[in-house]
Amino acid sequence: MKKSLFVLLGTLMQISLAGQTTGSWGDQSNGTFINPVLNSDYSDPDVIRVDKKYYMVCSEFHFMGIPVLESDDMVNWKIIGKVYENLSPDGKQLLDDGLTVYTGPVAEGTKIHKLNGYYYLSIPEGGVERGWQTILRSKTIFGPYEKKVILEKGSTSINGPHQGSLVDTPDSEWWFYHFQSDGAMGRVVHLQPVRWQDGWPEIGVDIDRNWIGEPVYVWKKPDIKGDFKITAPQSDDDFNSSSLGLQWQWNHNPVNNFWSLTEKPGMLILKALKAENFNKARNTLTQKVMGTTGKVVTEMDITGFTDGQKAGICSMGGRNTSLLGVVRKGGQLYVFTEKDGKITGEKLIKSKKVYLKVILDIKGDKNQFFYSLDNKQFNQFGESFTTSAGFWKGTRIGLFSFNETNESGSAAFNWFTYNYDGPKGIK
Secondary structure (H helix, E strand, O other), X not given: OHHHHHHHHHHHHHHHHHOOOOOOOEEOOOOEEEOXXXXXXXXXXXXXXXXXXXXXXXXXXXXXXXXXXXXXXXXXXXXXXXXXXXXXXXXXXXXXXXXXXXXXXXXXXXXXXXXXXXXXXXXXXXXXXXXXEEEEEEOOOOOOOEEEEEEOOOOOOOOOOEEEEEEEOOOOOEEEEEEEXXXXXXEEEEEEEEEEEOOEEEEOEOOOOOOOEEOOOEEEOOXXXXXXXXXXXXXXXXXXXXXXXXXXXXXXXXXXXXXXXXOOOOOEEEEOEEOOOHHHXXXXXXXXXXXXXXXXXXXXXXXXXXXXXXEXXXXXXXXXXXXXXXXXXXXXXXXXXXXXXXXXXXXXXXOOEEEEEEEEEOOOOOEEEEEEOOOOOOEEXXXXXXXXXXXXXXXXXXXXXXXXXXXXXEEEEEEEEEEEOOOOOOO
């Protein structure tokens, strides 16, 4: 009876709250949130509470500097730092072979908790796109362990709900963060309610009544006292600081003497290293896509270009790359578009600066480049392009500069703005 009542109340709550929503994801400014709470590629999220603050990190693979995010209410997040800036050649050593206590189907990313005399192993299983969350428990850390599956896709459309963290509030309310593999968006972050029953955590709502929780779409925010501002990770940068915005990540270890924020104060200088193509170019500066639609614009000074140089704005995901930029050849400057290494549009321009824009529609698979010479009249340029995830990361946008023939030339970016769909009040 209690189980059926919990399922019924949970389902009714999702239905009733869905009619009150005002933003596309995250905080809805009415005491509720919509999943994902972070509609961006914060893969393999790990969250802890320190006193009344919450901190999140994620896996970034070859992109530099694991971001550290902070939240007061578990729903609204901002970037406050990075774990590192550069991929040392040593520093990894196992002191022994360890002890295997459990082997499961693609069991990875285990989190260990100790609560009320039990050791709990929270384990994502089954793979990124089709997995589920398993909990093991034992009175001793070496087992033997009891096992229970506590979260699965079930009758919902949220595939692979797993790989995250159990977190409590100061008032002992429990929640669970997990990711969802969402195509070109990468792995976005969801938040699920948790209740404890007979010493086991129950996550989400058991909609199909098979005793395994399923993820919720909309829910009441955690009961944390305070007047919290709706926020989301940073995206814009005017390059007026002595350091890059925390949202930026180099695609690999940067060559630091080939970029600068001080050579021309108020501008980001990307000097061109030699590379035969974009995929082999170094010092490409990237950030995560936020939400499924948005607009990115940047101003680029092109007076420092040399023959063979290409620079501009990019969309990249796996081997799927699309570029909008300027190339100099034969002493002339051309605006160009490029798709997976092939030029798809080219036009001679005469200007000292150019404005580059991309309109993102990731779910509609119709992303489009534009350029302008005055930041007023923008011209659509090149064909619409698609995006994708790859190498375990979602689509990114970024800035690039390289030279196909020699190591010379520079591009100067004056500002970068990124407006995207998101929680109510977020641009």
